[in-house]
Each structure stands twice: as structure tokens, then as C-alpha cells.
Amino acid sequence: xxxxxxxxxxxxxxxxxxxxxxxxxxxxxxxxxxxxxxxxxxxxxxxxxxxxxxxxxxxxxxxxxxxxxxxxxxxxxxxxxxxxxxxxxxxxxxxxxxxxxxxxxxxxxxxxxxxxxxxxxxxxxxxxxxxxxxxxxxxxxxxxxxxxxxxxxxxxxxxxxxxxxxxxxxxxxxxxxxxxxxxxxxxxxxxxxxxxxxxxxxxxxxxxxxxxxxxxxxxxxxxxxxxxxxxxxxxxxxxxxxxxxxxxxxxxxxxxxxxxxxxxxxxxxxxxxxxxxxxxxxxxxxxxxxxxxxxxxxxxxxxxxxxxxxxxxxxxxxx
Numbered sequence: 001x002x003x004x005x006x007x008x009x010x011x012x013x014x015x016x017x018x019x020x021x022x023x024x025x026x027x028x029x030x031x032x033x034x035x036x037x038x039x040x041x042x043x044x045x046x047x048x049x050x051x052x053x054x055x056x057x058x059x060x061x062x063x064x065x066x067x068x069x070x071x072x073x074x075x076x077x078x079x080x081x082x083x084x085x086x087x088x089x090x091x092x093x094x095x096x097x098x099x100x101x102x103x104x105x106x107x108x109x110x111x112x113x114x115x116x117x118x119x120x121x122x123x124x125x126x127x128x129x130x131x132x133x134x135x136x137x138x139x140x141x142x143x144x145x146x147x148x149x150x151x152x153x154x155x156x157x158x159x160x161x162x163x164x165x166x167x168x169x170x171x172x173x174x175x176x177x178x179x180x181x182x183x184x185x186x187x188x189x190x191x192x193x194x195x196x197x198x199x200x201x202x203x204x205x206x207x208x209x210x211x212x213x214x215x216x217x218x219x220x221x222x223x224x225x226x227x228x229x230x231x232x233x234x235x236x237x238x239x240x241x242x243x244x245x246x247x248x249x250x251x252x253x254x255x256x257x258x259x260x261x262x263x264x265x266x267x268x269x270x271x272x273x274x275x276x277x278x279x280x281x282x283x284x285x286x287x288x289x290x291x292x293x294x295x296x297x298x299x300x301x302x303x304x305x306x307x308x309x310x311x312x313x314x315x316x317x318x319x
Contacts, residue, residue, distance in 0.1 A: 011167065048280075049172075064097035068152070082104070083151035186311065216229045235287075
């Protein structure tokens with residue numbers, strides 16, 4: 001781990017509990033579905049966490065609302081509202097948080113952001129700016145806007161309140177599913193992975209899944225430090241971070257977290273299978289977690305329940 005990353009404090013279970021208290025009952029407690037998933041090794045029992053049924057169609061409002069309420073309580077939220085850069089889903093989460101908290105939201109998304117996500121943002125009343133061809137360009141533009149406007153800047157995945165809010169999913173899973181869990185989740189910048197890892201209990205395991213062409217976590221683990229990567233995946237619109245977040249990297253350092261990669265063909269097949277067999281529609285990025293189980297890259301372990309977080313469904317039905 002490089003010296004800069006060593007200074008970043010990991011997210012703790014206490015942080016996640018505090019996030020749940022701030023969020024309260026303002027967001028949905030998303031359900032689970034116990035079912036079987038067809039895999040290369042035959043049917044496997046799984047628990048799907050249906051997080052795509054959250055307001056906004058993804059997990060992101062959890063972290064955003066936690067951050068906005070924490071800032072309000074600390075006197076850091078004013079009439080300038082909040083501002084975030086995102087490939088789409090984090091912006092939707094911020095827009096929902098702003099609506100719930102009664103403040104304004106400005107978002108900066110890449111020009112490549114799916115129109116379905118842009119339409120959702122506009123419908124929520126957010127001010128939308130489309131800048132650049134990838135997340136980092138939009139993020140740089142958002143940083144300049146925040147400096148000039150005085151808005152509260154939210155990060156899509158590398159901010160303590162954002163990561164802790166995402167971790168509240170793990171608290172719900174622990175209450176709904178008995179025994180140790182093996183939780184499988186897709187990875188973009190690592191906010192969701194870091195939050196789930198922070199809330200792990202003894203015996204739990206978390207597996208982060210990425211497409212080969214968008215694998216900042218996997219490549220960073222191989223290098224022993226966070227590294228920048230190039231993007232070449234059909235899932236890059238939602239898993240488009242070019243570097244794993246420092247908070248995620250710090251939080252997973254001493255925890256039972258594994259990393260696997262899947263091909264675009266595998267995640268496309270998994271996405272289609274979810275629809276044909278379960279009538280569930282998710283984004284390409286979300287389907288990466290399903291593909292890891294379907295291909296046998298992640299297998300059930302004795303005395304552990306296999307859980308797959310279906311974290312986002314902001315996609316076009318005709319795809």
C-alpha cells in the first residue's frame with residue numbers, strides 16, 4: 001500500500017451503524033429473494049438482495065442521504081445545495097437525497113451517460129451538466145463548480161459517509177439471513193464493496209466482481225497498491241472508475257475480501273438469464289456479480305449462504 005493510502009482511515013462497523021440511524025426509515029428496506037441460479041456446475045442456492053428496488057433504482061441513495069443529513073447536522077449544508085459527479089447512478093442517489101432533505105442538487109455526468117439515467121435526473125429536478133467522455137473528466141469539472149458555488153460536494157464512491165451508507169445493505173442482510181454470508185457484489189470505485197466489508201462479521205466473506213475491461217480493484221490487488229486502469233467494457237457506464245477508491249482499499253486491507261473478474265460475454269449472458277428465468281432486469285454492471293456465480297468463479301462454501309447484491313437497474317428495457 002502506498003504512503004498516501006496508508007493515511008486514509010478505514011470505514012468501521014460503527015460508521016455503518018451511524019449511517020443507518022441517520023437514514024432511518026426515509027429509504028426502502030429492500031427485500032431478498034431465495035432462489036436457485038443455474039451455473040456451470042449445476043443449480044446453486046442463492047439469496048438475491050433486491051437492492052435495485054431501492055428508490056432511484058440503485059443502492060446509491062443510502063450513501064447520499066447519509067452524507068446530506070450528516071452535513072446538515074454539522075451545519076455544512078446551505079442554500080447552494082449539493083453537487084456530485086457521476087456516471088449516472090450516484091447522481092440519481094444524490095438527487096433523491098436532495099429531494100428527501102429538501103435541498104437542491106446539481107450533477108455532472110459524462111456525455112456518454114445512458115439517456116435513461118439523464119432522464120431520471122431531470123425528472124427528479126436536478127440540474128444536469130454533461131461534460132467529457134468519462135467519469136474522471138466529469139469529476140474534475142464538478143470540483144471546479146463546487147469551489148465556485150459553495151455547494152456541498154459529494155463523491156460517487158470515495159467519501160466516508162457515502163461508503164458507510166452503502167454498508168447498511170450488509171446490516172439488513174445479516175438480519176434477514178441466518179449464519180455467515182458470502183456476499184458477491186460488482187465493483188466500480190469500491191464504495192459498495194468497502195461499505196459491505198466494513199459491516200462484516202466473523203465468518204463473513206465478501207467477493208468483489210469486475211469485468212476484465214473495467215477491473216481497477218483486481219489490477220490494484222495484483223500490483224499491491226491502487227493503480228489507474230484503462231476501460232473497455234460494456235459495463236463501463238456504471239463500473240467506470242479508473243482507480244479504486246482509497247477508502248475501499250484501506251477498509252478491505254485486513255478483511256476477508258476476494259476479487260474475481262468476468263468477461264463481457266459472461267455478464268451479458270447472466271443479465272439475459274436473470275430476465276428469462278427470474279424476470280429481473282438489471283444493468284450490465286450489476287450482472288457481473290451474477291456472472292461470477294454462473295461461471296463458477298465464485299462457489300458456495302460450507303456453512304455460508306451465498307448472497308448476490310443486485311444493486312442497480314437503471315437501464316433501458318429494450319436492451
